[in-house]
Amino acid sequence: MNQSKVLIVEDDKWLAQQQSLMLSRAGYLVTHVVGADEAIAAIDDLVPDVIVLDVLLPGTTAFSLMHELQSYGDTGAIPIILSTNLAADLSLDDLAPYGVRRLLDKTTMLPDDLLAAVRGVLL
Amino acid sequence: MGTVQGDSNQQLFDRPLTDGVSSFVAAAHELKSPLALIRQLSLMIESGDLSPSDQQRLLRQISLTSERALRLTSDLTRSVRLSEAMFELEPINPQQLCRDIVHELTPLFALHDRRVKLVTRKHPLLLVANRDLLRRVIMSFSDNALHYTQDGSAIEIKVGCHSGGSVIRLGVRDYGPGLSRLNRRQLKSGRNLGPMPLHSRPQSSGLGLYIASQFADAMNAKIGVTQHRDGATFFIDLQASRQLRLI
Numbered sequence A: 001m002n003q004s005k006v007l008i009v010e011d012d013k014w015l016a017q018q019q020s021l022m023l024s025r026a027g028y029l030v031t032h033v034v035g036a037d038e039a040i041a042a043i044d045d046l047v048p049d050v051i052v053l054d055v056l057l058p059g060t061t062a063f064s065l066m067h068e069l070q071s072y073g074d075t076g077a078i079p080i081i082l083s084t085n086l087a088a089d090l091s092l093d094d095l096a097p098y099g100v101r102r103l104l105d106k107t108t109m110l111p112d113d114l115l116a117a118v119r120g121v122l123l
Numbered sequence B: 001m002g003t004v005q006g007d008s009n010q011q012l013f014d015r016p017l018t019d020g021v022s023s024f025v026a027a028a029h030e031l032k033s034p035l036a037l038i039r040q041l042s043l044m045i046e047s048g049d050l051s052p053s054d055q056q057r058l059l060r061q062i063s064l065t066s067e068r069a070l071r072l073t074s075d076l077t078r079s080v081r082l083s084e085a086m087f088e089l090e091p092i093n094p095q096q097l098c099r100d101i102v103h104e105l106t107p108l109f110a111l112h113d114r115r116v117k118l119v120t121r122k123h124p125l126l127l128v129a130n131r132d133l134l135r136r137v138i139m140s141f142s143d144n145a146l147h148y149t150q151d152g153s154a155i156e157i158k159v160g161c162h163s164g165g166s167v168i169r170l171g172v173r174d175y176g177p178g179l180s181r182l183n184r185r186q187l188k189s190g191r192n193l194g195p196m197p198l199h200s201r202p203q204s205s206g207l208g209l210y211i212a213s214q215f216a217d218a219m220n221a222k223i224g225v226t227q228h229r230d231g232a233t234f235f236i237d238l239q240a241s242r243q244l245r246l247i
Helices: A013-025 A036-046 A062-070 A092-098 A111-122 B003-014 B022-047 B052-080 B094-111 B131-148 B181-189 B207-218
Strands: A005-009 A029-033 A050-053 A080-084 A100-105 B090-092 B115-119 B127-129 B154-162 B167-174 B222-228 B231-239
Touching: A005 A013, A005 A036, A013 A029, A013 A111, A013 B022, A013 B052, A029 A036, A036 A050, A036 A062, A050 A062, A050 A111, A062 A080, A062 A092, A080 A111, A092 A100, A100 A111, A111 B022, B022 B052, B022 B207, B052 B094, B052 B131, B052 B207, B090 B094, B090 B131, B094 B115, B094 B131, B094 B154, B094 B167, B115 B131, B127 B131, B127 B231, B131 B154, B131 B167, B131 B207, B131 B231, B207 B222, B207 B231
Parallel strands: A005 A029, A005 A050, A050 A080, A080 A100, B115 B154
Antiparallel strands: B090 B127, B154 B167, B167 B231, B222 B231
C-alpha cells in the first residue's frame, strides 16, 4: 500500500474533508490544516511528500508559504499542487519556480482529478 | 527563483477593485467559492461511493452552503434597491433580534465545529432601526466571523451601549486573523466603503462589509471594527430609542 504523506492546506473544512477521504481511501496518509502558519509547523513535523495548497487562505498567504518553502533545500523540493478557484487567472509556468507542479481549478475539476494529480507528482 | 514572475501573480491579489465593474467582480468572486463547493460535494454524492450517513452529511452541507450563497445574492439585490425604497425605522429589542439570529445560525456553526452565542445584558435596550436591514448586517458580520474564527471556538454577538446610553452597539466578536491596514483605515474614516482588494481580509473581497455599510447608511447607523490581538469585533452603532425612557 502507498503510504506517501499528503498535506492539505485548505480553509474550507468541508471540501478538505472530501479531499482527505478520497486520498485516504487511495492509501495516502493525509493531514489537513486550515492556514499557512499551521502548514509551516505541520511541514516541519511531517515532511510531507506532496502539498495540496489553496491560494486564498486566512492569515499568511499561500504565496508567502511558497516563498518560505523555497528558502530551504528540503522543503523547496516538496511538490505543490495548487487547488484554487482562481486557477483561470494563474499560470503554471509562472508558478513553477515556487514548486507548483499542478494547477487544479476548483470550479471545473472532478473529484478524481486531485487523486490523479497527487499520483502524477509522486511518480 | 523567478521573483518577477511571482510578483505578477502577487499583484493580481493586491489589485484594488476600483473600476466600474468592481462590484460585479467582487460578487462573482464571493459566489464562486460556495458554488464550487456545492459542485464538488454533489459530484462526490454522484460517485456513489459514500455511506448513507455520509450522503446525508454532504446533502446537509450542500443545503447550508446554498443558503449562505443565497443570503449574499439577496443582500446584493437589496443593496442595489436601497435608493429606490423607503425603509421604515421602528423600535427594536436588539437582544431578541440577536437571539433569533443565534438560533438560526447555530446549525450552520455546529456543522463547522464552531459555536455562536449571545452575550446578554441585564438591562434591556431598545434601538431604532429597520429590522430587516439590521438583521442582514448582523448575519453578514456573523458569516464573516464563521469563516475567520478557529475550529472549536465560539463567536460572540454582543449588545451594549455608549455615549451616555444614546448609542446602541451590536458587535460580533471573532477569533481569527485581523483586517489589513487599508480595511481598518477605511472603516475608521467613516467614508463609504467600496469593494476592497481581495486581500483586505484574506479570502474575502470585502463585499459583505461593503453591503453592510450601505445598509447601515440607510438606517443612519455606522459600522466599524475593533482589532484584538486574537481577532476582531465588527460592530454597528445605532440610535437608542427614547420609548424605553418613557415607559
